[in-house]
Amino acid sequence: MLENPSLQAIDFHHLPVLADAVLKATADLPFGEFDSGLFIDATLGGGGHSRLILEAYPQLRLIGLDQDPVACRAAKQHLEPFRDRVEIVTGNFSDFSIDEPVLMVLADLGLSSPQLDIPERGFSFRNDGPLDMRMNQVEGEPVSELIQRLNEHELADIIYKFGEERLSRRIARRIKQDLKNNGAYSGTIDLAYSIAGCYPPKMRKGRTHPATRTFQALRIAVNNEMFALEKLLINSPKWLVKEGLFCVISFHSLEDRLVKHSFLNDDRLERVTRKPIIASRSEVANNPRSRSAKLRIARRRD
Ligand SMILES: C[S@@+](CC[C@H](N)C(=O)[O-])C[C@H]1O[C@@H](n2cnc3c(N)ncnc32)[C@H](O)[C@@H]1O
Incomplete structure (x- = not known):
């Protein structure tokens, strides 16, 4: 697969959705006693969101996960200026666990633009490709x-x-x-x-x-996506420090329903957003894929 030049990391361009809202949420990161904190980007993609957060907080370290090896290689290139603070893990977030205290978990679910746009990945019915659709x-x-x-x-x-x-x-x-x-x-x-x-x-x-x-x-x-999301929703609050943030961006109603119910019913979490944050008209005009994005944020209670 990686032999195919159309799947090389170099071509990996993805505009992060709701980036302003995610950055705004980080203003409440509970640094407190932690002079250097850890955040987890569970869906690293090309590293768009992570890059913005690493730029804004020189004291933050990142563990970035993606099950797509092509995305991981792209993120490695895009996050090169921050390499001392970045660890990239190729794998499914449903298998991930960590013992260190975590200040924030971000999950920007679904597909990256290159996954959708490269016909060989088989996600698109506008460009012909093999019937594949695996993220990995x-x-x-x-x-x-x-x-x-x-x-x-x-x-x-x-x-x-x-x-x-x-x-x-x-x-x-x-x-x-x-x-x-x-x-x-x-x-x-x-x-x-x-x-x-x-x-x-x-x-x-x-x-x-x-x-x-x-x-x-x-x-x-x-891709067993609903199972993976359920596991992430159960596991992430375990990793978070008190007042640590859990931000999830979903793209269809099945995902959003799961996130909404989990944030509402999980005793470990307090909702920061009651209604999901959606993209502004100008963001949708600039990036049509933000049209269906919904960001929900919760905070770890104690
Ligand atoms: C919308 S993109 C993320 C884009 C990223 N936020 C950025 O700004 O570049 C979603 C990414 O999550 C990855 N992904 C989806 N489900 C995953 C899972 N269960 N485990 C690990 N990665 C996953 C996909 O391979 C894809 O690269």
Whole structure:
């Protein structure tokens, strides 16, 4: 995978979303007795948020995690000026643990722009690519294998649960039928075309492509995203010092619901934001991917 020049770190450009709001939240970091503190960026990506925080706080150290080795290599380059304060870990945040006191955990969920834009990653139905969608292409099962392995019923359940797609049964039936007839899809566009065919013609013309929800569901399934988020929500408060901050940026309602309920019901946390912070019009105009971003912040009680 890393042989492919289109996946090299050099091309990794990602604009951090809600960066002003995240930076503003750091004004409340509980340095107190800690003259040098540690923060965890659980979703390092290209290191956009981390870079801003490292610039603002020369006394902070960072452990940055990403399950995508390409993102980690990009972040290593982008954070080179701060290398003495930065440790980069390639891995899933659901497996992470730490004993040291942590002042802040940041999770900016979902995909980075390069993951979406590079056709070889297989996330996009606008540019043709292999049916992959794994954030870490070294491990796990790509979408092409997932849709072969699941039966029609299981596939429909995933599309319904993770995509909130009302036509899940029809789409799953079509996918399994196509696979039976043709053996495999040639790529993401082929699959998206087939999904679109399940929609009545009138509904195919909306702002959102008919394959959007199904692609979201398949991506969540192959990356086990909801399980990983649940683990992060349980583990992060354990790592935080008193008044340490937990900031989560989510991009769809399933994630946001989980974060909202966790912040509300976890006795270890006090909500800093009651309503999520969303991007301003000018940020959305400048970075359309910020459109669906929601930032929630909580503080460790004691
Ligand atoms: C939206 S991007 C983060 C961008 C970053 N905040 C920046 O400003 O450059 C999300 C990143 O999180 C990573 N990611 C998503 N789920 C993960 C998980 N469970 N464990 C580790 N990394 C994950 C993805 O690979 C992706 O690079």
